[in-house]
Amino acid sequence: MKSSNSQWKTRLGDRIPPHLATELDAFEHEIALKKQGKIEDRVFAETRLRRGAYGQRYDNGQRADGATTRTLNYPSPNTKGPNTMWDAPGMQRIKIPFGGLNAAQLETLADLAEEYSDGIAHITTRQDVQLHFIHIEDTPSIMRRLAAVGITTREACGNSVRNVTACPIAGVCRTQTFDVTPYAKAIAYFMLGHPDAQNFGRKFKIAFSGCRDEACALVRLHDYGAIAVTREIDGQTKRGFELWVGGGLGPVPQQARLYDEFVPEEEILPVCQAVGRVFARLGEKKNRNTARLKFLVSKLGIDEFRRLVKAERELLPYDPRWTDYLKDIPHYKEEALKPPSLLQIGAAKPAGFDPWYASNVYRQRQEGYATVTIQLPLGDITAAQLRKLADISRQFVKETVRSTVEQNLVLRWVSESDLPALYTELKKLELARPLANTIVDVASCPGTDTCKLGIASSRGLAGELRMRLASKNAERDEAIGGLRIKISGCFNSCGQHHVADLGFYGVSRNKNNYTVPHFQVLLGGEWTHNAGAYGLAIGAVPSKRIPETVDRITGRYRDERQQGETFQAWIKRIGKAECKKMIDEFTAVPTHDQDPSFYSDWGDPREFTLGDIGVGECAGEVVNPVEFELVACEREAFEAQLELEKGTIDKASRMAYESMLHAAQALIRFKFLIAPEDPDKVVEDFRTQFVDTEIFFDPFVRDKFARDFLRAHEEAGRPRTTDTAHQLIEEAQLFIEACYSCQARMTAVPAKASA
């Protein structure tokens, strides 16, 4: 940690708003108390999470090196959370409300990345910035330096209101109803630290979009998503929001439900507060796996949820902040640095300008101005690039920079005749790649690079796909150039794989007595229409064969699409059975002797293991019929999807449930060689042998998948809707995945002690 830490408070004292200074002093005291052993791990963990200080891979003091699992002997025996070593590097998440950044903030991020991290700032899929390999004792200095330029990390993680996201072209967008920026800003600071948002069982995510049809804010995957609309009332045009609630991704993705077609602008803050109160009061607290708002909305039904929120709204004591900001909105205007101008069509342009202009430049609703996207590989930008970008933002625009949910940055209000000069400056920094909004612009969560929960290397795969697609100029391909690829390292969906044309999330399979990294393939997600549809998994492919899989799927789409047919429409037309056939030939894994590369992940030469995410458990030799049985269960769950597509809901539900039952049987048979046939007995055995013993527990979501199965058994035979059948299929797929993981843990070679 930095030896200058003790000096920043004095140095920056008068530049930090007093209320933030007080908060940061308190956090620093909590760190001191934790070092003295006066705060419980559990409490301190939530404390630091609410300041955005997150854990990172290997912080439990163990790391598999490809041959053995070694103990990392961090110097301090102290911990910063349960099973989390004090000196282990962590991640600092930095909230950037609506993605808005100015030049001083870019410079500060550059300095922090260089001095405390690894020289890189990472833009996330929710417009945050993340710094990795941070020492916990450096975090107060980092937070003070951020506070001095108007940034708080408060509630960037933990069970709180996370970063409020918004369309990065809000205010300059040609299809917006109105600029949502001031509303996003107002709600971000209204809910920040609000007493009614301090007792949530889980996180709460808010997004604002200026229109229904684009993708920029992904409203329908948020807990509280607002789309700008207007309504004529008493002859006057009134601003308001189409409000969606209870959306979310993760292991059980759920699209938000329509709360109200029109919430007047003056109500968007108090309704959020009322939703927060209902969530805090009735949301699950004990079991974090069912604690998101989406579960409460599902449990209550949207009508009852709406009734409760409306009743709560009536009870709220008046708060002038609900509407104070509205009086400034008519005067709210982001300013341009230069007067509008037009790009001279005949004028000489620098080499490479035209493709960049085609993919990275957006003509604003304000004539003579453009917004430029700076495409960042894997969302990463260096400290030097950030600093130069700060200069560029002063030279060409009035520091109007925003981050995007596609892990890029945009510069708004570029006077069009400046575009060639801006291109030249960006090109010097290698920040003018003509790849924005294309298939090459692959989004990815950190995955196994740094995330404790990662199963497979999402960044490694994303980097490989980027390289291969770019080498083929796939971004210029008329058919596939505009498709989106999104990758998550596990089922938690931080890479937003559900809403991509081609989505992938990391899983593992036991093959030939080794654990092999795989990715589940999801097709048919819809990025536009604010994340209009979620894709469904069609099968798992070895990590090393995903590039071929992408080539096959995109190639067939290119060859077979009908005129004007979208990728989603094509997937729907050919059907999931055909989709599965496309990937089937890529599922084979050669033996370790034939090709050992299959047994390590992209960008990581170590032999693949799940040991870094959970505690291994030895059950002796592998007995392998279970592998085949679980494959059959996967197929059964897949066939349930096909039935659902046909509209035979009862059959689909039964098949999904039976796939879970058979998977449970397979596990019982794996452990005891025999298994009962009677479903009640299967459940009883599963409960006593796998749930009560916690053998089946996932290291992260604990008993969630087991409970899904037990509930499916209780509800077997009851009528279901399309939505609940869909959810059951999702749960069945995850339960089968969990059976694979459980079996892998039971057969894992025990960790050897380090030398």
Add this chain to the structure above:
Amino acid sequence: MLQLPGAYDSRAREGKRLTPDSVQHINIKIFVKDPSAIRLSDAIGVFHEWIRQSVCPEMLIDVADYEHVHDGPGILLIAHEANYSLDNREGRLGLLYNRKTALDGTFQGRLAQAHKAALAACDRLEQEAPFKGKLAFDRKSIEFSVNDRLLAPNTDETWQALRPELEKHFAGAKLERSGEPRDLFRVLIGNQD
């Protein structure tokens, strides 16, 4: 000319003078002679192996790959006390030793430690199979920097305070202050083409 951000401006230091012995977090980068034959990604496997074999005195933790960014930190070997990296910042490939934890003693002692650690890593890296015969470091072409803008801003005052110390350690070498005010305090040493 860009102004130094006020937070780092020595005039805001309440009269405190920079003393060399207060400086920590010393970085030493030793440049590669001919980077054209080097494939950065080869360092990934090498660094993983270094972790496996615990070849450095620091507690080695992980490898980070940033080959995909332009003129970036390259491939890093993350350790608790310091990071080693095959670093490509400013488009100049070199072995960077970035001291993270503080060290007791004097500036000269800390500088010697960082320099020695960097040289040892260069020696080892040159012998690793993927680099053997291709990678050669110019051990007289070095960049010194301090990775802490508060302790050592890139100012004339820092230069005046540290120059005699650097001249003492790198006796006879040419020293040239580098970078703009927002950069880390940096000095190029020796053969800079």
